[in-house]
Amino acid sequence: SALISSRHVYYQKQPCKELVLYLHDVIFNGTNIANATSARVTNPTKLGDYFFGMMVVFDDPMTRDTNLLSPPVARAQGLYFYDMKSTTNAWFAYSLVFNSSEYKGTLNIMGADMMDEPRRDLSVVGGTGDFFMARGIATFETIAAQGKYFCVKMDLKLYECP
Amino acid sequence: SALISSRHVYYQKQPCKELVLYLHDVIFNGTNIANATSARVTNPTKLGDYFFGMMVVFDDPMTRDTNLLSPPVARAQGLYFYDMKSTTNAWFAYSLVFNSSEYKGTLNIMGADMMDEPRRDLSVVGGTGDFFMARGIATFETIAAQGKYFCVKMDLKLYECP
Amino acid sequence: SALISSRHVYYQKQPCKELVLYLHDVIFNGTNIANATSARVTNPTKLGDYFFGMMVVFDDPMTRDTNLLSPPVARAQGLYFYDMKSTTNAWFAYSLVFNSSEYKGTLNIMGADMMDEPRRDLSVVGGTGDFFMARGIATFETIAAQGKYFCVKMDLKLYECP
Numbered sequence: 001s002a003l004i005s006s007r008h009v010y011y012q013k014q015p016c017k018e019l020v021l022y023l024h025d026v027i028f029n030g031t032n033i034a035n036a037t038s039a040r041v042t043n044p045t046k047l048g049d050y051f052f053g054m055m056v057v058f059d060d061p062m063t064r065d066t067n068l069l070s071p072p073v074a075r076a077q078g079l080y081f082y083d084m085k086s087t088t089n090a091w092f093a094y095s096l097v098f099n100s101s102e103y104k105g106t107l108n109i110m111g112a113d114m115m116d117e118p119r120r121d122l123s124v125v126g127g128t129g130d131f132f133m134a135r136g137i138a139t140f141e142t143i144a145a146q147g148k149y150f151c152v153k154m155d156l157k158l159y160e161c162p
Numbered sequence: 163s164a165l166i167s168s169r170h171v172y173y174q175k176q177p178c179k180e181l182v183l184y185l186h187d188v189i190f191n192g193t194n195i196a197n198a199t200s201a202r203v204t205n206p207t208k209l210g211d212y213f214f215g216m217m218v219v220f221d222d223p224m225t226r227d228t229n230l231l232s233p234p235v236a237r238a239q240g241l242y243f244y245d246m247k248s249t250t251n252a253w254f255a256y257s258l259v260f261n262s263s264e265y266k267g268t269l270n271i272m273g274a275d276m277m278d279e280p281r282r283d284l285s286v287v288g289g290t291g292d293f294f295m296a297r298g299i300a301t302f303e304t305i306a307a308q309g310k311y312f313c314v315k316m317d318l319k320l321y322e323c324p
Numbered sequence: 325s326a327l328i329s330s331r332h333v334y335y336q337k338q339p340c341k342e343l344v345l346y347l348h349d350v351i352f353n354g355t356n357i358a359n360a361t362s363a364r365v366t367n368p369t370k371l372g373d374y375f376f377g378m379m380v381v382f383d384d385p386m387t388r389d390t391n392l393l394s395p396p397v398a399r400a401q402g403l404y405f406y407d408m409k410s411t412t413n414a415w416f417a418y419s420l421v422f423n424s425s426e427y428k429g430t431l432n433i434m435g436a437d438m439m440d441e442p443r444r445d446l447s448v449v450g451g452t453g454d455f456f457m458a459r460g461i462a463t464f465e466t467i468a469a470q471g472k473y474f475c476v477k478m479d480l481k482l483y484e485c486p
Contacts, residue, residue, distance in 0.1 A: 028209045033247070039207040041215040041243070042379075045363040047352045053365040053381045055204075057215045059245050077245050077274050078253055081365070083383050083401050085357070091402055093255060093417060095274035108273050108285045111432050111452070112401050112419035123432045123450025126285025128273065128299055133321055137452055159457055190371045195409070201369040203377040203405070217366075219377045221407050239407050239436050240415055255417060257436035270435050270447045288447025290435065290461055295483055 015136060015157035021062040021096075023076050027148045037061065041079075048085025055081035062096065066143050066151060074098045080113065088115050092122060096156075098130065105129020107156065109138050124158065135160040177298060177319035183224040183258075185238050189310045199223065203241075210247025217243035224258065228305050228313060236260045242275065250277050254284060258318075260292065267291020269318065271300050286320065297322040339460060339481035345386040345420075347400050351472045361385065365403075372409025379405035386420065390467050390475060398422045404437065412439050416446060420480075422454065429453020431480065433462050448482065459484040 028036035038058035045053040057079050061072035078094020093110040106129060111122030120140045127134030136158035143151040190198035200220035207215040219241050223234035240256020255272040268291060273284030282302045289296030298320035305313040352360035362382035369377040381403050385396035402418020417434040430453060435446030444464045451458030460482035467475040 028207060030208065033209060036209055036247075039209045039215045041204040041207065041217060042365040045352060045365065045381075046354065047357060047360055047363045052383075053363045055365060055381075057207075057217075057243055057245050059214075059247070059251070077251070079243065079245075081381055081403065083381050083403075085360075085383070089383070089401070091419065093272065095253065095272075097274050097276065106274055106283065106285075108287065110272070110417065110419075110434070110449070112421050112430055114421065121430065121452035123430075123452060125272070125287040125432065125449040126297065128283035128285060132299070133297065135450065135457065137456070190369060192370065195371060198371055198409075201371045201377045203366040203369065203379060219369075219379075219405055219407050221376075221409070221413075239413070241405065241407075255434065257415065257434075259436050259438065268436055268445065268447075270449065272434070287434070287449040288459065290445035290447060294461070295459065 015159055016161035017134070017136075017156075017158040019156040021064065021074060021154050021156065022066050022143065023060050023062055023152045023154055024068045025058055025060045025150050025152075026068075027056065029148055032148075042081070044082065050084055050086070050088050051082040052085050053081065053083075055079060058094070062154070066153075068149075068151070073100055073102070078109075089113070090115065103130045105131045107131050107134060111138070113140055115142065124156065127158075127162075130162070131158075132162040133160065134158045134162060177321055178323035179296070179298075179318075179320040181318040183226065183236060183316050183318065184228050184305065185222050185224055185314045185316055186230045187218075187220055187222045187312050187314075188230075189218065191310055194310075204243070206244065212246055212248070212250050213244035214247050215243065215245075217241060220256070224316070228315075230311075230313070235262055235264070240271075251275070252277065265292045267293045269293050269296060273300075275302055277304065286318065289320075289324075292324070293320075294324040295322065296320045296324060339483055340485035341458070341460075341480075341482040343480040345388065345398060345478050345480065346390050346467065347384050347386055347476045347478055348392045349380075349382055349384045349474050349476075350392075351380065353472055356472075366405070368406065374408055374410070374412050375406040376409050377405065377407075379403060382418070386478070390477075392473075392475070397424055397426070402433075413437070414439065427454045429455045431455050431458060435462075437464055439466065448480065451482075451486075454486070455482075456486040457484065458482045458486060 028039040044051040062074040063070035124136040139155040190201040204217040206213040224236040225232035286298040301317040352363040368375040386398040387394035448460040463479040
């Protein structure tokens with residue numbers, strides 16, 4: 001136990017753990033049941049031309065490289081939705097679910113995905129199992145976006161580790 | 163203030179606070195307004211046979227035992243949605259709202275609910291009031307699931323406490 | 325590194341950082357595209373008379389005073405939904421996105437908005453950029469609510485600061 005007023009914690013930018021994974025999202029188009037990993041659950045509104053309000057639920061494979069067909073090392077399960085009327089911009093909340101010989105547990109992540117920026121930081125707000133009580137930053141970088149498929153590099157840097 | 167690079171915090175598995183509560187969820191079927199505690203806000207998609215994309219908003223009573231009719235000691239307010247095409251699996255984000263003589267305040271929780279597992283860990287990512295700045299783990303265990311009703315045991319273990 | 329069982333952290337109520345900002349939300353009515361900052365993405369259910377289940381996606385300006393027309397210093401991007409059948413009550417999850425000369429980065433926030441209370445506390449669960457790894461409390465206070473417009477004062481107190 002410690003009695004403190006509040007914490008100014010001057011972290012150096014050296015994480016105690018780093019994982020780089022690639023998310024692959026294939027949106028359901030009504031017929032691609034075998035390949036689809038996500039589906040639209042609300043329609044875009046008419047507020048602008050950038051899908052404002054369209055929400056997607058996903059269960060996406062995470063791989064160690066950019067190849068969609070590489071063996072998944074985790075699943076990303078959650079939602080995103082588009083939320084700007086003037087550009088393509090999204091908001092994510094999801095869990096990374098690990099169930100491999102290397103890791104068992106989850107990381108819980110939320111934040112804004114400002115797709116106009118080359119890199120965007122979201123917050124790792126908690127973890128379980130092998131990631132018990134973890135916190136950190138998830139940096140998104142779009143690798144591919146073509147039609148019903150996109151791939152995002154997620155650089156996961158943990159600054160509080162079990 | 164402290165100058166550190168990042169934190170490896172070797173918590174023992176002894177929480178500073180533990181609460182065991184039971185959530186009771188009765189889904190609205192169009193007529194059970196008096197009893198219903200939750201309602202579907204999006205339809206399931208046709209991606210698989212496990213309600214992929216169906217989202218439910220809830221305001222569920224939390225009791226100290228498994229009896230739905232026991233006096234509530236908190237409310238669980240938030241959402242869950244189904245997110246797998248091959249099995250029944252959900253994702254939760256919600257607040258536990260306490261307003262009793264014992265506790266006033268909230269705990270904020272998010273994470274994956276992998277219902278095929280007997281126990282699943284979600285993250286307690288923050289708290290307010292009597293749970294000011296709390297963090298921890300919420301372990302789910304399904305007690306009952308029959309038709310429009312389910313009951314989940316939530317074992318709340320806090321590892322950062324006020 | 326430190327070996328501890330769990331943390332009882334007796335914060336004094338003195339934040340290491342405080343920001344007071346005002347959120348302005350103008351709901352899309354089908355025609356006010358220029359002014360609208362949010363849009364309904366699901367319909368209210370018939371569970372009670374308080375919009376249970378109605379979800380809104382928003383990209384709202386945040387200003388330093390109560391004037392909707394003041395220059396925004398941040399955007400609030402996320403969702404809220406109504407979740408009680410007996411009163412008007414909501415749940416929020418969103419990011420504050422700063423991109424000014426003063427601050428660059430985000431704060432990620434979630435929690436219950438019990439509108440019957442004059443002040444309600446939500447959790448700041450993470451931050452990025454100038455708010456790297458921040459945690460704290462966001463206190464809501466309704467300033468105005470008239471038709472399609474509302475204004476909420478957000479008193480952001482950080483107790484873990486970079």
